[in-house]
Amino acid sequence: MCRLFALSSRDPVSPMRAIEALNVMKEGHDGSGVGLFLSDLGGPFGEMKDAPILSGIFTDEGLNCLDAYMGERGFVTRKTLVLEPRTKAPLGTPLRGTYMARAYEMPADLKAKSKAEQELAFMLMRVELRRMGEAAENIRVFSFWPDTIMIKEVGDPMAIGEYLGLDRPELDCRRILAQGRQNTNYAINLYACHPFFLQGVCTMTNGENTAFVPIREYLLSRGFPGYMGYQSDSEVFAHIMHYTINRLQFGIEYYKHIITPLSDTEMEAHADRALLARIKQTCRKLIIDGPNCVIGCLPDKTMFMVQDRKKLRPGVVGGKPGIFAFSSEICGLDAAIPDRDQNADFQPMHLDTAIVRPQCQEVTICNQLQSLPRPH
Amino acid sequence: MQSAAVITPSTLSVNDLPWQIEWDKDTCTLCGRCTAVCPVSAIELGVHRKRTVEATPALAKKPTNSYSIYHGIRQRTDPAYHCIGCAMCNMVCPNNAIAPRLRPEATTLKFHNNRGGAARTRGGRRNDGGSLLDQIKFIRISMLTDPALDAGRHEFNLRTLLGRIQPPEEGLAALADNAWVPAVREIYPLMIGSMSFGALSPNMWEGLVMGVTYLNEEMGMPVRMCTGEGGCPPRLLRSRFLKYMILQVASGYFGWDEIIKALPDMKEDPCAIEIKYGQGAKPGDGGLLMWYKVNKLIAAIRGVPMGVSLPSPPTHQTQYSIEESVAKMIQSMSMAWGFRVPVYPKISGTTTSTAVLNNLVRNPYAAGLAIDGEDGGTGAAYNVSMNHMGHPIATNLRDCYENLVISGKQNEIPLIAGGGIGKNGNLAANAAALIMLGASAVQSGKYIMQAAAGCLGSEHDRCNVCNIGVCPKGITSQDPRLYRRLDPEKVAERLVDVFLSFDTELRKIVAPLGRSTSLPIGMSDGLGISDYHVAERLKIKYVV
Known part of the structure; x- marks a missing residue:
């Protein structure tokens, strides 16, 4: 089973804090891999918030291809962070090449375009680079987005953390998603490793999604080029969230109504029953069938946790003003934020969405039986 | 020897029919419920003449014949009245004396169910057990x-x-x-x-x-x-x-x-x-x-x-x-x-x-x-x-x-x-x-x-x-x-x-x-x- 840990902090913290939390939950995962999403960066990247950052792993040949590709499109490097290995590669971790995060200066014509057009361009470039490198495995890209770095590798999270030196100050950030396991339900593939990122939306999931195939087919047929990949059944959770906020223009409070709608009886008493019934009907193909705990981060840096309809997976949220964490297990929370009020820890149940806004002041619980904010 | 009945191309025997009636003379009570219930009149009252040859060992005496009549069931072989295997006869029989049995190898009827040039019509299904x-x-x-x-x-x-x-x-x-x-x-x-x-x-x-x-x-x-x-x-x-x-x-x-x-x-x-x-x-x-x-x-x-x-x-x-x-x-x-x-x-x-x-x-x-x-x-x-x-x-x-x-x-x-x-x-x-x-x-x-x-x-x-x-x-x-x-x-x-x-x-x-x-x-x-x-x-x- 995967173990998940996420942090939302007012001040930048080291990703190692999340890796350590994963380490104390080691009994619950097989230490077969790690995936990290780092956003709202401190350090030098934090000073170039608008610059898209490309994260990935490149062979020398891949780097040449990348430079040619970016050069052709007028993107100029602003800053490069190479994660030089500090130890011998851990057992089972292959030597893949350069682990890199590189911030770019956009070309003038793209700068002049709207934010939506820029975001579409970043996504299309990431997908194209991913496709370019797939056959020769010389380019692996996980994200191309402002203020965001992603790292994925096979191996024990702690060992990988030390190997890649994830305690370096350039990686300090305010939002961290960390997952401790290579996806073993399907073929071993770095693209199958959580968290999954699409245009600022990032999620990771504990548990297998039994409705994966119909959901994948539905997303693939939406005609949006970012809905691709699906080496893991969990990738669809990120894309459903993307669909919810980008295509349907709904807020986080609606996500759970899409993936785990209320029963008809529960809906009857709901203030927004007409809207909820329409959502349940039209988004029926996006209903998940658990057992899943989903933790994620939205483009506005709001972080959340939701459970499946039967609440079949563990998950807890807790912290103190200034720093909150979402964790598969309480011991992970204890390791990361020992000095919090444990009585205020909350384990979201089958109707809850636990939300921590970027200000990190409190955990807001949105229950599906509550009335909803109007869509904007 | 009696002369054979007229044989036409569509003259069938019971053995030509897929559903054949088995009837037990000993247990039959002659109540007549089976013939009454049969939806297609495939069975009718049968008046059977039976000859018994009585011969003594070593032909000490000249053999004699005795003739008897018994009543029972006769399955009709006219294609228009073929048994359909519904087994209602069995359902109403108080003594379980009668039942149709399927003989899939008896296929002759298939070639004669278009009398008068009328192709066969029926209800039901495709008659193929494969699924x-x-x-x-x-x-x-x-x-x-x-x-x-x-x-x-x-x-x-x-x-x-x-x-x-x-x-x-x-x-x-x-x-x-x-x-x-x-x-x-x-x-x-x-x-x-x-x-x-x-x-x-x-x-x-x-x-x-x-x-x-x-x-x-x-x-x-x-x-x-x-x-x-x-x-x-x-x-x-x-x-x-x-x-x-x-x-x-x-x-x-x-x-x-x-x-x-x-x-x-x-x-x-x-x-x-x-x-x-x-x-x-x-x-x-x-x-x-x-x-x-x-x-x-x-x-x-x-x-x-x-x-x-x-x-x-x-x-x-x-x-x-x-x-x-x-x-x-x-x-x-x-x-x-x-x-x-x-x-x-x-x-x-x-x-x-x-x-x-x-x-x-x-x-x-x-x-x-x-x-x-x-x-x-x-x-x-x-x-x-x-x-x-x-x-x-x-x-x-x-x-x-x-x-x-x-x-x-x-x-x-x-x-x-x-x-x-x-x-x-x-x-x-x-x-x-x-x-x-x-x-x-x-x-x-x-x-x-x-x-x-x-x-x-x-x-x-x-x-x-x-x-x-x-x-x-x-x-x-x-x-x-x-x-x-x-x-x-x-x-x-x-x-x-x-x-x-x-x-x-x-x-x-x-x-x-x-x-x-x-x-x-x-x-x-x-x-x-x-x-x-x-x-x-x-x-x-x-x-x-």
């Missing part, structure tokens, strides 16, 4: 990567949607603008397939409607039943129970005068309107109610004279193009109920079904597509149509679903699959397999007749006399002497039993697959089969 659906296994069992669900205790939502579902963006915008949205019904995924009032006896129909009502109102299961082409009893049209009915209109428009007349008095809208363009049992052929069954009541409901055969044309008279006429018919039907009722076509399985579907996708009023595979049943059809015409449901459905997936419309137009579901008794397994291949719902008629009313039909050409109104169980007869055998209350009880056990079995299938919150429509990764080519064709797993 691809029975071979499909459910192989994705949740255990450790995700926990299995508890079929008995977890919450399950096994409902489906019938009607045109808008894409999310459009549906939500319509709600915001208070605009018209297509009618959508949430129904149970097992529907009772179209069997008309006329094809079925009044008692059978009453029993089904009572059972459906009980399931809806007492058990909370939104089960729906399609009327078939034959109208609907006027009182039902004007009752609140109409909402459980799907009214069918077909090329003969039988019964639609009464339906249109009842429109102003309707208390409820019907669940849906099914426009029948084709039927799996006799593709390319219209409906057929033979004259035997057109009595006063049926004639009144259908608006026709009594005692005439009622063949519906193979196609709707107004139809000349799918683009225009089907769209018009869907719109006309929608308009009759103020666009509050889903209207969908039903076609027989055919290689052209994807063309029909693609057209419906472009028609915003089309509420679904029902496809009836070659294993569908019928009350009356030509034998050749039943046995040789049509398309198997599995690939037809799969092709259509995949077409919808390519166009991104898989949530918008429900596919309803029918034809051969539960033909060997595996109703829930067959239904679940079709749902996971892409069906939103399944339709079944024959299984319901067999399980709820005791229909004797089988895949071995047993009984199959639904067409001539002599149904020995009173299910498809319009003769009160026959249909009084069928107690509508008992039919209703059995129907409820069937649906409740189906529901349990369906949960027993989906729970181990880790599915409970929505019907696993299109969850093809859960299916496997040990036939490589089938697996490739259906895009499911090949497992051995």
Whole structure:
């Protein structure tokens, strides 16, 4: 089973804090891999918030291809962070090449375009680079987005953390998603490793999604080029969230109504029953069938946790003003934020969405039986 | 030696007949119930003369003959009166002295059932026991990567949607603008397939409607039943129970005068309107109610004279193009109920079904597509149509679903699959397999007749006399002497039993697959089969 840990902090913290939390939950995962999403960066990247950052792993040949590709499109490097290995590669971790995060200066014509057009361009470039490198495995890209770095590798999270030196100050950030396991339900593939990122939306999931195939087919047929990949059944959770906020223009409070709608009886008493019934009907193909705990981060840096309809997976949220964490297990929370009020820890149940806004002041619980904010 | 009787090409012996009567002289009480009950007069009183030669050992005395007469049963060998294997003789025999036995190797009758140049007509099914659906296994069992669900205790939502579902963006915008949205019904995924009032006896129909009502109102299961082409009893049209009915209109428009007349008095809208363009049992052929069954009541409901055969044309008279006429018919039907009722076509399985579907996708009023595979049943059809015409449901459905997936419309137009579901008794397994291949719902008629009313039909050409109104169980007869055998209350009880056990079995299938919150429509990764080519064709797993 995967173990998940996420942090939302007012001040930048080291990703190692999340890796350590994963380490104390080691009994619950097989230490077969790690995936990290780092956003709202401190350090030098934090000073170039608008610059898209490309994260990935490149062979020398891949780097040449990348430079040619970016050069052709007028993107100029602003800053490069190479994660030089500090130890011998851990057992089972292959030597893949350069682990890199590189911030770019956009070309003038793209700068002049709207934010939506820029975001579409970043996504299309990431997908194209991913496709370019797939056959020769010389380019692996996980994200191309402002203020965001992603790292994925096979191996024990702690060992990988030390190997890649994830305690370096350039990686300090305010939002961290960390997952401790290579996806073993399907073929071993770095693209199958959580968290999954699409245009600022990032999620990771504990548990297998039994409705994966119909959901994948539905997303693939939406005609949006970012809905691709699906080496893991969990990738669809990120894309459903993307669909919810980008295509349907709904807020986080609606996500759970899409993936785990209320029963008809529960809906009857709901203030927004007409809207909820329409959502349940039209988004029926996006209903998940658990057992899943989903933790994620939205483009506005709001972080959340939701459970499946039967609440079949563990998950807890807790912290103190200034720093909150979402964790598969309480011991992970204890390791990361020992000095919090444990009585205020909350384990979201089958109707809850636990939300921590970027200000990190409190955990807001949105229950599906509550009335909803109007869509904007 | 007696001279032989005249032998004509169609003179058959008992051994030429597939169903042969075995009769035991010692246990027979000569009560005559078997000959009275036989629906096709295949057996008659036999007065048998018996000669006994009495000879002493070593022929000490000249042998003598004694002659005796005994009474019993004689099986008729005239092809017009061949035994149909219904075994009603056995059912009424107090001593179990008589029973028909199937001799599949006796095939001569097949060559002589066209007397007078009339090709064989019959009711029933395709008479082929093979079932691809029975071979499909459910192989994705949740255990450790995700926990299995508890079929008995977890919450399950096994409902489906019938009607045109808008894409999310459009549906939500319509709600915001208070605009018209297509009618959508949430129904149970097992529907009772179209069997008309006329094809079925009044008692059978009453029993089904009572059972459906009980399931809806007492058990909370939104089960729906399609009327078939034959109208609907006027009182039902004007009752609140109409909402459980799907009214069918077909090329003969039988019964639609009464339906249109009842429109102003309707208390409820019907669940849906099914426009029948084709039927799996006799593709390319219209409906057929033979004259035997057109009595006063049926004639009144259908608006026709009594005692005439009622063949519906193979196609709707107004139809000349799918683009225009089907769209018009869907719109006309929608308009009759103020666009509050889903209207969908039903076609027989055919290689052209994807063309029909693609057209419906472009028609915003089309509420679904029902496809009836070659294993569908019928009350009356030509034998050749039943046995040789049509398309198997599995690939037809799969092709259509995949077409919808390519166009991104898989949530918008429900596919309803029918034809051969539960033909060997595996109703829930067959239904679940079709749902996971892409069906939103399944339709079944024959299984319901067999399980709820005791229909004797089988895949071995047993009984199959639904067409001539002599149904020995009173299910498809319009003769009160026959249909009084069928107690509508008992039919209703059995129907409820069937649906409740189906529901349990369906949960027993989906729970181990880790599915409970929505019907696993299109969850093809859960299916496997040990036939490589089938697996490739259906895009499911090949497992051995």
